[in-house]
Amino acid sequence: MLTPAPSATKPDPQDLLAWYDRHRRELPWRALPSVIADPYRVWLSEIMLQQTTVAAVKPYYLNFLDRFPTVEALAEAPSESVMQAWAGLGYYSRARNLHACAKAVVDKHGGRFPGTEAELLKLPGIGAYTAAAVAAIAFNEKAAAVDGNVERVMSRLFMVEEPLPKAKSLIRALTEELVPDDRPGDFAQAVMDLGATICTPKRPACALCPWMVPCKARAEGLQETFPKKQKKESGQLRKGAAFVVLRADDTILLRTRPPQGLLGGMAEPPTSEWMPDYEPSRAVLDAPIEARWQRLPGTVKHVFTHFPLELTVLFAKVAKGTPAPDEMRWTPRLSLHEEALPGAMKKVLVHALGDIPGGKAKASAKA
Ligand code: SF4
Incomplete structure (x- = not known):
């Protein structure tokens, strides 16, 4: 020492x-x-x-x-x-x-x-x-x-x-x-x-x-x-897709993340796995629901403590009465501020829907 x-x-x-x-x-x-x-x-x-x-x-x-x-x-x-x-x-x-x-x-x-x-x-x-x-x-x-x-x-x-x-x-x-x-x-x-x-x-x-x-x-x-610091390696970029579904009764498809791990217990629109070699052109294969998916221009970027994330956002509209897949739910768009949405997911919703209630996190989308 x-x-x-x-x-x-x-x-x-x-x-x-x-x-x-x-x-x-x-x-x-x-x-x-x-x-x-x-x-x-x-x-x-x-x-x-x-x-x-x-x-x-x-x-x-x-x-x-x-x-x-x-x-x-x-x-x-x-x-x-x-x-x-x-x-x-x-x-x-x-x-x-x-x-x-x-x-x-x-x-x-x-x-x-x-x-x-x-x-x-x-x-x-x-x-x-x-x-x-x-x-x-x-x-x-x-x-x-x-x-x-x-x-x-x-x-x-x-x-x-x-x-x-x-x-x-x-x-x-x-x-x-x-x-x-x-x-x-x-x-x-x-x-x-x-x-x-x-x-x-x-x-x-x-x-x-x-x-x-x-x-x-x-x-x-x-x-x-001072203080002297050891150089640290920044985490590798992970990529993935997020799926924003708007039902005709103005509700949005959400799910709750598992209680353990990153953003545990928080709400989010469904997403794919996040990994360094995720291929966005194949994102529709990970979609949570059958729909006419539209891939939105640009991506949503967010930096977590250990790695940066880049999400491609896919958007779809579905008919009133469309059931939610298992372990997902429909939340009225006007009640989104009552959901425990982390900043990254607010950015995704703002990217797809424009402004959302409580959506202070600005979308950092790059075309
Ligand atoms: S403790 Fe910090 S602010 Fe005080 S003299 Fe030293 S370097 Fe300057």
Whole structure:
């Protein structure tokens, strides 16, 4: 393991906390100063914020709290309504785990989140970062919550030369050393705020940083070159076909994806398999229903975490009374916004039908 470059002055957590007291962000899930944070709200926000921006999360968080104001309300809700409230946030396994976690908190802990990092880690969907964040923020446990923002700050502060993800354990150890005995929850939020507002990936505002003096990378003028990262290979392009069927009573054919796996439990117009060598000219062989299929010009492109997807869209109109194939259903076009449609599938529907209710995802079709 590479050791970090020595720093002349050690970063002082109290300098960061003093900065936080003046510049903390006001966020809907954040308790007011000297008010104890509600673990349910902290946990919900931390799950939503994983790989999603604060701006994107805010409306979802407020809507979620409105629909499921307590962990009990969330645990008792049908999974379709949880998935529907989540639709659009992406990473749908998080929504399934969120629901499973709420049930576990109610069933095994009487509706109260356990107050330690170790116990929180045992709950579904709670990883090392979330357990530490909830333990620190809601229970004031001396835990180090390390996410991408924190990794960036620490790798610059200590000039960690080892690339990520290998450097994770070193960065965690460096963070742990800095967590103060008093206010560990505020410290966790302060580092998050520093990473989000000052120590940004591009052009960090070092002149405004409370750790400017001890920051090793800043002293060398190399701040933007940290964290070091191992080159990752992007996933191979997968292709497939999506089938949009409009019945004469203005309903659309949909199905629900299996609960496990990518977009598990989400709704979609039927699609073919997605694979690198899919041949769109043969797509009609995968159609879910006998109809006069029209292949629409262009394709719909979507990038998932592990691979990009390109879908050819086939469209057909069928007569009123046409039955839905097994495990599919007809949904009124005007009720599409009530379906848990992921962004990729909204793009498909917009591509075929023009605008749809709740169809904010813009079709990225290329002719
Ligand atoms: S001085 Fe600059 S690079 Fe160093 S921690 Fe502060 S903002 Fe980040």
